[in-house]
Amino acid sequence: MFLRLVTDSFTRRPRRQLLTGAALALGMAVATAAISVALDVGNRLALEFRSLGANLVVTPTADSLPLEIGGVDYRPANAGAYLPESDLPKIKEIFWHNNIIAFAPILETPMTVGNPASVPEISSDIPTYDVQFLGTWARHTVPAPDGSNFVTGIAQTDPWWRVRGRWFEDNVRECVVGMKLAKRLGVSPGSYLMIFRHNNGGEESSDGLTVVGVLETGGPEDDQIVGPLSIAQSIANKPQQYRKLYVSALTKPEDEFGRRDPSTLSQADYDRWFCTPYISSIAYQLKQALPGTDVRIIRRVADTEGAILSHVEMLLWLVTLASLLAAGLAVGASSAASVIERRTEIGLMKALGAGSANIGLLLAAEQLLLAFVGGGIGYSLGLILARIVGDRIFGAPPEPSLLVLVVVLVLAAGVTLFGSALPLRRAAHYDPAPILRGE
Secondary structure: OHHHHHHHHHHHOHHHHHHHHHHHHHHHHHHHHHHHHHHHHHHHHHHHHHHHOOOEEEEEOOOOOOOEEOOEEOOOOOOOOOEEHHHHHHHHHOOOHHHEEEEEEEEEEEEEEEOHHHOOOOOOOOOEEEEEEEEEOOOEEEEOOOOOEEEEOHHHHOOOOEEEEOOOOOOOOEEEEEHHHHHHHOOOOOOEEEEEEEEOOEEEEEEEEEEEEEEEOOOHHHHEEEEEHHHHHHHHOOOOEEOEEEEEEOOEOOOOOOOOOHHHOOHHHHHHHHOOOEHHHHHHHHHHHOOOEEEEEOHHHHHHHHHHHHHHHHHHHHHHHHHHHHHHHHHHHHHHHHHHHOHHHHHHHHHOOOOHHHHHHHHHHHHHHHHHHHHHHHHHHHHHHHHHHHHHHOOOOOOOOHHHHHHHHHHHHHHHHHHHHHHHHHHHOOOHHHHHOOO
């Protein structure tokens, strides 16, 4: 009998139920899209932020005191100690190894080069230039603990570096030349640079590098030559060593808990901090994996990521809240109108013995049925909207989630009950006598 009464309410007032369901479905569609994107936005934006460059820098502990202004290290490139290249595979053994997108060791050393193409054939006197050589990896293969190969290098840690031509091969005597330096040397992709080494008798040409690209970064690299790390190690006489390591990691924006000193945390809090991909947590794990290192956070990158991500997430949650409020108001207005229309029916049921609890339960059941139908339709529409938003903004739609469906249905039920609470309360307390007398 109870189900029959609920079903009869829908069949006798299809227009009003349709309008209420449509308002609820639209509100839930916006909420579904916003929640789906909000749950996915962290990973998407974190991947996009990796185009800003590395967010961690590793240097030897034995270095001199840091001289850092505005996130830029002004210490001499060759000052301090060096680190062993053989330790680098340990980076892929830390707890958050899957969050390490890329890393690139750096070794800078002065060198003397000359461009033989700039000299007439009748002359053997090649002008030389003292330049800075930046040795690193371009696309280097590092063996991972699981047996797979991890390809990493400066092309991944700094994807915004633009190369006209191509990157050098790590096991070939090739290089890319900074844009400004290339103009001074008169080289372009395909040119050849001779390397001169100093000895007791003066400068002596030993070997050279093939220029395969011209690099533009807008930084000091525009005046440098960038090539394989092994060549820099040979020139500096530092075999299998590097000076600095840049790491690009996917992280969660730091909150107050994430900024706490791990040495002051209880065991439970420490485990929570360690198992959360805060940038400070990843830095701490890198320091444990690489003995004798100091791992510093590049704050200008990390703080920018956290601020933007927090603002985007706040905007999405505000949109969700606004859509739920609008849906609640629409349901409340429709419910109030429905209760007024059904005053006679409600009065008759109460006169026949129905209690206030029975009346309230009947009306609430009608509203909940409407909530589940509208919520289901809204979820389907929201998936389409989320796909459009994801494609337009992040280039990839968020994956459908059963958790989001459950959350949306719960929200639909909550919004419906909240919006219709006052009308239902009034209906449950109607006095049947005045209503049946037509007052």
